[in-house]
Amino acid sequence: MILEQELARLGEKILEKQRLTPEEGLFLYTDAPLPWLKNKAVEVREKRHANEAYYNRNIHFEPTNLCVYACKFCAFYRPPKSSEADGAWDYSFEDLQKKLESYPVGSLTEIHVTGGVHPDRGVEYGEALCRFIKSIRPELHLKAFTAVEISYFAKKSHVDLKEALQRLKQAGLDSIPGGGAEIFDPEIRKVIAGGKAPAHTWLEVHERAHELGLFSNATMLYGHVENYGQRIDHMLRLRDVQDRTGGFKSFIPLRYRNESNALSRLPEVGPEEDLRNYAVARLFLDNIPHLKAYWAMLGLALATEALDYGVDDLDGTVDDTTRIYSMAGGPAHPTASVEFLQNAIRSKGRIPLERDSQYRKLNFS
C-alpha cells in the first residue's frame, strides 16, 4: 500500500513535469516495478518526441589503442610500447584517408573519432587530425575526442582547457562525444579508471565546450562495482551542468561488458537491469533531450527493446568501424544498414527518422 501511494505520488509529479529529487531517483531504481517505469518513461519520451525515434549514418575512427591509462574495465587499450603482435594499432592519416574515400559523398553524415590516449600527442595532433578530416570530407560532422583525450592534449601542450578547445574548434571540431565519463563518484572512479581525468575535469571540459558553442554528449558506464546511489550522483552532476549550459544533446548509458579486461570476474547485468536503467534515466535526467541505446554496445535486439523504456535514438550504421565494444563482448562486427535500423524502429510501432548530429531531422521516411 505504501509502495502504491508513493508510486502514485511520483506518477503525479512526473505528469506535472516536476523534477525528481535524488532520493526519488534512488527509489525508482530500488522499488519501482519495471512495468510502471516502462509506462512512465514512455509517457515522458512521447511528450518530447511523440512517436518518433532516430538513427544516423556514421562511422567511427579509432586512431590508436595505445594508451597511457589502464582502466580496469577496458578491453580496448594496449600499453604504449605494445606492438601489432600484442593487438596494438596506430593508424596514419593516409590510413584514415583511404577509409574515408571508401565512402561516397552523401553516404555518411558523421565521423566519430575516439581512441587511446597516446603518450606523445598534444593539442597539435588533435588540430592536425581535425584539419585533415575537414580537408578531405568537409561535409561530415566531426564529433571527436573524449574529455579524457582533450584534457590530456591540454596537459601535454601546456595550455588550459579553454585554449585546447578553442584550437580544436578552429581546426574543425564540431562536437564532443560522451565517452570517458564512466562513473563520476571519486571512489569508484579510482577503482575502475584510476589515473585518468577526474570527474570535475570531465565536466569542466564539457562546460567549457558548451560555452564555446560546441555541443556534446554524456555517457555513464554502469553494472560493474557502482551502486544505484552512485548512478544517481552521476546523473545529478550532468543535470546540474545541463541546467547551466543546455549543451548536452544525448545521454548514453553504457553497460559494462566483461570480456578481456581486468574486471572480467564481474558478471554483466541482465537485460531487465538495462531497461530499468534507461527508464530511470529518462525520468530522472529531465533536461537532456535524447536518450540513446547504443546498439553497438548492447546488440540491436535489446537496443530496440529499449525504445519501449524511454529511448528515442539507436545511434547509427557504424559499419564495423569501432572495436571498443566488440573487444569487450559486444557485437563482433557492428554494422547496420539504414533499412535494418528503420525496421528495428518500426517493429516497435515508432516512426524512424534519420537525424544529423544535432538531431535535426533529415528525412521523413
Ligand code: SF4
Ligand atoms: S577507457 Fe580510454 S583512457 Fe581508459 S584505458 Fe581504455 S582507452 Fe585508455
